[in-house]
Amino acid sequence: xxxxxxxxxxxxxxxAKVKGTRKYPQDFNMEGQLWAAVVWAAHPHxxxxxxxxxxxxxxxxxxxxxxxxxVPVNSYGIGIPDQPVLVGEGEKVRWVGDRIxxxxxxxxxxxxxxxxxxxVDYEPLPVLTDVFTAxxxxxxxxxxxxxxxxxxxxxxxxxNVEEGFAQADVIVEGEVATPFVEHAYMQPExxxxxxxxxxxxxxxxAAQWPHDDLHQIARMLNLPxxxxxxxxxxxxxxxxxxEDMYIQHLLALCAFxxxxxxxxxxxxxxxxxxxxKRHPFYFAYKVGAKRDGTLTAxxxxxxxxxxxxxxxxxxxxxxxASFAAxxxxxxxxxxxxxxxxxNNAVTMAMRGFGATQPPVMYExxxxxxxxxxxxxxxxxxxxxxLGDGDITITGNAMWGGVGIKETLRQAAIAAGWRQQGDRWIxxxxxxxxxxxxxxxxxxxxxxxxxxxxxxxxxxxxxxxxLRLRDDGSIASxxxxxxxxxxxxxVTTALxxxxxxxxxxxxxxxxxxxxxxxxxxxxxxxxxxxxxxxxGNAVYGACKAALEKRxxxxxxxxxxxTVSAKYLYRGRSRRPTTAYDPVTGQCNPHISYSYGTxxxxxxxxxxxxxTEVLKMWAAHDAGKVVNPAMYFGQVAGGVHMGVGYGLTxxxxxxxxVPRTRRFSEYFIPTVLDMPRELVSxxxxxxxxxxxxxxxxxxxxxxxxxxxxIANAIxxxxxxxxxxxxxxxxxxxxxxxxxx
Amino acid sequence: MQTLExxxxxxxxxxxxxxxxxxxxxxxxxxxxxxxxxxxxxxxCGACTVLIDGVAVTSCIxxxxxxxxxxxxxxxxxxxxxxxxxxxxAFVDSTASQCGYCTxxxxxxxxxxxxANPNPTREDIMHxxxxxxxxxxxxxxxxxxxxxxxxxxxxxxxx
Numbered sequence: 001x002x003x004x005x006x007x008x009x010x011x012x013x014x015x016a017k018v019k020g021t022r023k024y025p026q027d028f029n030m031e032g033q034l035w036a037a038v039v040w041a042a043h044p045h046x047x048x049x050x051x052x053x054x055x056x057x058x059x060x061x062x063x064x065x066x067x068x069x070x071v072p073v074n075s076y077g078i079g080i081p082d083q084p085v086l087v088g089e090g091e092k093v094r095w096v097g098d099r100i101x102x103x104x105x106x107x108x109x110x111x112x113x114x115x116x117x118x119x120v121d122y123e124p125l126p127v128l129t130d131v132f133t134a135x136x137x138x139x140x141x142x143x144x145x146x147x148x149x150x151x152x153x154x155x156x157x158x159x160n161v162e163e164g165f166a167q168a169d170v171i172v173e174g175e176v177a178t179p180f181v182e183h184a185y186m187q188p189e190x191x192x193x194x195x196x197x198x199x200x201x202x203x204x205x206a207a208q209w210p211h212d213d214l215h216q217i218a219r220m221l222n223l224p225x226x227x228x229x230x231x232x233x234x235x236x237x238x239x240x241x242x243e244d245m246y247i248q249h250l251l252a253l254c255a256f257x258x259x260x261x262x263x264x265x266x267x268x269x270x271x272x273x274x275x276x277k278r279h280p281f282y283f284a285y286k287v288g289a290k291r292d293g294t295l296t297a298x299x300x301x302x303x304x305x306x307x308x309x310x311x312x313x314x315x316x317x318x319x320x321a322s323f324a325a326x327x328x329x330x331x332x333x334x335x336x337x338x339x340x341x342x343n344n345a346v347t348m349a350m351r352g353f354g355a356t357q358p359p360v361m362y363e364x365x366x367x368x369x370x371x372x373x374x375x376x377x378x379x380x381x382x383x384x385x386l387g388d389g390d391i392t393i394t395g396n397a398m399w400g401g402v403g404i405k406e407t408l409r410q411a412a413i414a415a416g417w418r419q420q421g422d423r424w425i426x427x428x429x430x431x432x433x434x435x436x437x438x439x440x441x442x443x444x445x446x447x448x449x450x451x452x453x454x455x456x457x458x459x460x461x462x463x464x465x466l467r468l469r470d471d472g473s474i475a476s477x478x479x480x481x482x483x484x485x486x487x488x489x490v491t492t493a494l495x496x497x498x499x500x501x502x503x504x505x506x507x508x509x510x511x512x513x514x515x516x517x518x519x520x521x522x523x524x525x526x527x528x529x530x531x532x533x534x535g536n537a538v539y540g541a542c543k544a545a546l547e548k549r550x551x552x553x554x555x556x557x558x559x560x561t562v563s564a565k566y567l568y569r570g571r572s573r574r575p576t577t578a579y580d581p582v583t584g585q586c587n588p589h590i591s592y593s594y595g596t597x598x599x600x601x602x603x604x605x606x607x608x609x610t611e612v613l614k615m616w617a618a619h620d621a622g623k624v625v626n627p628a629m630y631f632g633q634v635a636g637g638v639h640m641g642v643g644y645g646l647t648x649x650x651x652x653x654x655x656v657p658r659t660r661r662f663s664e665y666f667i668p669t670v671l672d673m674p675r676e677l678v679s680x681x682x683x684x685x686x687x688x689x690x691x692x693x694x695x696x697x698x699x700x701x702x703x704x705x706x707x708i709a710n711a712i713x714x715x716x717x718x719x720x721x722x723x724x725x726x727x728x729x730x731x732x733x734x735x736x737x738x
Numbered sequence: 739m740q741t742l743e744x745x746x747x748x749x750x751x752x753x754x755x756x757x758x759x760x761x762x763x764x765x766x767x768x769x770x771x772x773x774x775x776x777x778x779x780x781x782x783c784g785a786c787t788v789l790i791d792g793v794a795v796t797s798c799i800x801x802x803x804x805x806x807x808x809x810x811x812x813x814x815x816x817x818x819x820x821x822x823x824x825x826x827x828a829f830v831d832s833t834a835s836q837c838g839y840c841t842x843x844x845x846x847x848x849x850x851x852x853x854a855n856p857n858p859t860r861e862d863i864m865h866x867x868x869x870x871x872x873x874x875x876x877x878x879x880x881x882x883x884x885x886x887x888x889x890x891x892x893x894x895x896x897x
Contacts, residue, residue: 010830017838018826020773020813027772184873186777186785186839236839237873268778487837487874628833635876662782670864670877677878
C-alpha cells in the first residue's frame with residue numbers, strides 16, 4: 001500500500017492555478033488567427049424569412065459570414081440531433097439561443113460590430129412559455145414533425161396505490177414548482193478551431209465529454225471521426241453545462257470553412273442567455289402513512305420544461321422519476337412524469353441530473369406527515385428509509401452499501417438531536433438575534449445514481465504507461481484517459497487510485513492532458529461517475545501493467561517501458577435495465593451515493609429574508625479518496641444548494657431572458673453562506689468501486705434547498721409554493737399574499 | 739491611439755493603445771499576462787482583480803489609461819521564479835482552488851486585504867473577499883487559506 005487513498009494529497013493542478021499559468025480556452029492564441037462572433041436569434045419562436053449580410057460584409061476587417069449553407073449536415077444534439085447548427089431562410093428559430101450566422105473578422109471588436117449589422121427578417125409565431133399551455137390539445141407545435149409538445153412520458157406503477165391510501169391513517173398533499181437555474185461556471189465559453197498538422201479539424205475548448213463532441217462534430221461535417229480532434233485544456237467549471245456542445249461545433253465549423261485558426265470568446269451575457277439551464281419542474285404529490293409512521297403509498301405527477309430542444313431532457317426525466325419518491329420504502333406507488341417542449345431556454349444536465357428538484361417536494365411531504373403524526377422528523381424518516389436489499393418504487397433491490405440511514409443519524413446527532421431508544425428529540429435552537437426574527441431547523445435526505453443508468457452501456461477506457469528502473473521498480477507512471485477535470489479534481493483522484501494500485505507515491509504518477517487523438521474515451525464528467533467508472537478503468541489498467549511487468553522481469557526481456565489498456569464496463573458487475581413501458585419497473589442504477597443535510601435558519605418576519613446560520617452535511621460517497629477534495633465537493637454542493645433554495649432564478653419573459661448578468665442572477669457570495677458548515681464523511685463502501693469508492697460530485701447539492709425550505713416552515717409555519725425562497729416570496733407567504 | 743506608460747510587476751512598459759482598451763485587455767492581449775481572468779466583463783465577480791499602486795481594482799472595467807504612470811501588480815508578479823508567494827502557498831495547502839478560474843482574482847484580493855489589515859478576523863476576511871465570486875468551493879477553504887496566509891505572514895514578520 002502507498003497510502004495514496006484517503007489522504008489529503010495536494011491537487012496536481014493547483015500550483016499552476018494559484019500562479020495563474022494554467023491555460024483555459026480563452027488563453028490560447030495562434031499565428032494568423034481570425035475572430036468569430038455569433039449572430040443570435042432575436043425571437044424565441046419565429047420563421048426566418050430573410051437573412052441580409054451585405055451591410056455586415058461591407059465592414060472593413062470582416063472576412064466572411066458563415067450561414068446554414070456552409071454546414072454539411074445542419075443538425076446536432078446530444079443523443080437526439082434535433083438542433084440546427086445555424087438557422088437558414090425559411091426555417092424556424094425555437095428559442096433565443098438559436099444561431100443565424102457566424103461573423104468572421106480580423107478582430108473581435110470588428111466581429112461584434114458587424115454582427116449587429118446582419119439583418120434578419122422574422123415572421124413571429126406564438127411563443128410557448130409554460131408547460132401547461134404547451135401540453136394542451138391544439139397548442140402550437142415547437143417541432144412540427146411531432147404530434148404534440150410532450151417529448152416523453154414515464155409511468156411507474158407499483159402495487160395498488162388506492163389500496164395503499166385506504167391503509168393510510170394520514171394523507172398529505174402538496175404542490176411545488178422549481179426554477180430554471182444557470183450553471184454560472186466562472187469561465188465563459190471560448191476556444192480555438194484550426195486545422196492541425198495532420199489535416200484534422202481541431203478544437204481547443206472546455207468540454208465534459210470530448211469523445212461525444214467528436215462524434216457530433218464528425219457527423220455535422222460529414223467527416224470520419226479520425227479527421228476530427230478535440231483538446232480540452234483547463235476547464236473553468238461545468239456542473240453539467242458543458243455536457244451539451246455550445247461552442248465546440250461552431251469552432252469546428254469555422255475551422256472547416258475557413259481552413260485557418262478561428263478564436264471565439266463569449267461574454268458573460270452570451271454565456272447566461274444562450275446556453276442551457278437546469279429544468280424547472282412542477283410537482284404534485286399525495287402521500288399516505290399509518291399511525292405508526294409507516295409509509296403506505298405515494299402518487300406523483302411531475303412535469304419538466306424541456307425548453308426548445310430535446311438535449312438530455314429524457315434521461316433527466318428518467319432520473320427524476322426514479323428518484324421522485326426519495327430514499328424511502330413505499331409498497332404502493334403511482335408516478336406520471338412528463339417532459340414538454342416550450343420556447344424557453346433549452347434545459348439540460350445540471351449537477352444532480354433530475355435528482356436535484358424532487359427533494360424539495362418529497363422532503364416537504366416527509367415533514368408534513370411527521371407533523372400530522374406528531375412524530376419527530378428524524379424518527380419518522382428512519383422508520384422509512386431504504387436499507388440494503390429494500391425494494392424501491394421501480395421494484396429493484398437496493399445494492400452497493402446503502403448509507404442513507406447512517407447519514408441521517410450522524411447529521412442529526414451532530415445538529416443536537418438526542419436519541420432515547422427509538423425516540424428522537426429535537427434540539428433547542430437558541431434565541432434569535434432580534435425579536436422580529438424566528439429560528440427554524442430543517443432536515444432533508446436524498447440519493448443519486450453513480451454512473452449512467454437504465455441499461456446504458458457505461459464504459460471508460462484508461463491506459464497506464466510505466467517507466468521502469470534497472471531493478472524493475474517503477475520510476476514513473478503516466479495515466480491516459482479523457483476524463484475531464486472540470487474543477488472537481490478527478491485528475492488527482494485518478495492519480496491517487498493509480499498510485500495505490502501500483503504501490504507508488506502519488507508524486508510518481510502523471511496524468512496526461514486530454515486530447516482525443518491521444519487519450520481514450522472515458523465518457524463524460526457527469527453522473528458522479530469518474531471516480532467509480534474511470535477509477536475502475538485506471539485500477540484495471542494498473543493491474544494489467546503490473547502483470548506485464550512481472551512477465552518482463554521473469555523473462556528478462558530488458559524492456560524499460562510497460563503499457564496496458566483497460567476498458568471498464570459498469571454492466572460487467574452491475575447490469576441495469578430500462579423502464580418497462582407500462583409499469584416502469586426496472587433495475588435502474590449501477591451504484592448510489594447518499595446524503596442528509598440539516599439547516600438552521602433565521603427568518604426575518606418583517607422583510608422575509610432568510611439567513612442560513614449553520615449547516616450539517618453528512619454524505620456517503622463510499623471510501624473517501626481525498627478528504628480535502630471531499631470537503632470541497634460538499635461545500636461547493638451546499639453553495640449551489642443555498643443559491644437554489646434562496647436566490648437563484650433564471651427568469652424569462654415571453655421567452656426573452658431577463659437575468660443577463662451576475663448583478664441580476666444571484667449566486668451566493670461568501671457572506672451569503674452559512675457561517676459554519678459541518679461536514680461528516682459516512683464511508684459505507686461499495687465493494688465494486690475502486691477501493692470501495694462511489695461518487696460525490698452531485699449528492700451534496702440535492703438536499704440543501706429542501707432542508708432550507710423545511711427550516712423556513714419550522715420557523716414560520718408557511719409552506720412555499722415554489723423555490724427560490726426569496727425575501728419577497730417568504731414575505732408574501734407570511735402575509736397571505738402568496 | 740494613446741501612449742500608456744506603466745510599471746507591471748516591476749518592469750516598465752510603454753504601449754500604444756486604443757483609449758477604450760481596458761486594463762484587463764492590455765494585460766492579457768498585449769502583454770500576454772493570462773493569469774488575469776475575465777469572467778463577467780462588468781466588474782461584478784472579481785476574477786480580473788489586479789493591484790494599482792497596491793489597491794485592488796477590477797481590471798475588466800478599468801480603462802487601461804488609468805494605470806498610466808502607476809504600478810500594476812498581477813498574479814504573475816506575486817511569485818518569484820518557482821517559489822510561491824505565501825498567499826499562493828496557503829491556497830495550495832488549503833485546497834482553496836477547484837476549477838481555478840476565479841483563483842488569481844481571489845489571491846490578488848487577498849493581497850490587498852492583508853496589506854491593509856495584516857491581522858484580520860474571519861469576518862474581516864469574508865468582507866474582504868465578498869466582491870469575488872466562486873462557483874466551485876463554497877468559499878470555506880478560501881477563507882481558511884486567507885487566514886493561514888495571514889498567520890504565516892505574521893510569523894515571517896516576527897522572525
